[in-house]
Amino acid sequence: MFAEKTTDQAITRQPHHEQPPLLLSIPQAARLLGVGVTLCWEMVHGGQLPSVRLGRRVLVPRHAVERLAHTEDTATRH
Numbered sequence: 001m002f003a004e005k006t007t008d009q010a011i012t013r014q015p016h017h018e019q020p021p022l023l024l025s026i027p028q029a030a031r032l033l034g035v036g037v038t039l040c041w042e043m044v045h046g047g048q049l050p051s052v053r054l055g056r057r058v059l060v061p062r063h064a065v066e067r068l069a070h071t072e073d074t075a076t077r078h
Contacts, residue, residue, distance in 0.1 A: 023052060023059035032065050 024032070029049070030040035040060075043049040050064045 020062060022062055023054075024062055024065060026058060026060065029060040029065050033069060 021028075026040050026044065027037050030037045033040065035043075040049065044051045044058065044060065049060055049068060052059050052061065
């Protein structure tokens with residue numbers, strides 16, 4: 001009986017590998033881009049960063065943040 005408890009506990013303690021969220025809040029997107037929240041909002045309102053509205057929340061697709069970061073990285077190399 002003790003061995004079963006230990007086994008069950010070991011199974012539940014295994015690390016859970018989560019997928020990164022598909023949508024990011026404005027502060028999360030700003031942090032990933034390395035810019036301020038105000039600039040991130042300006043980018044959303046200016047159309048430079050696409051967003052999705054879910055209820056009252058404005059969220060940014062993760063792939064858009066990654067694409068923008070890659071585009072900016074490529075532009076600075078040339």
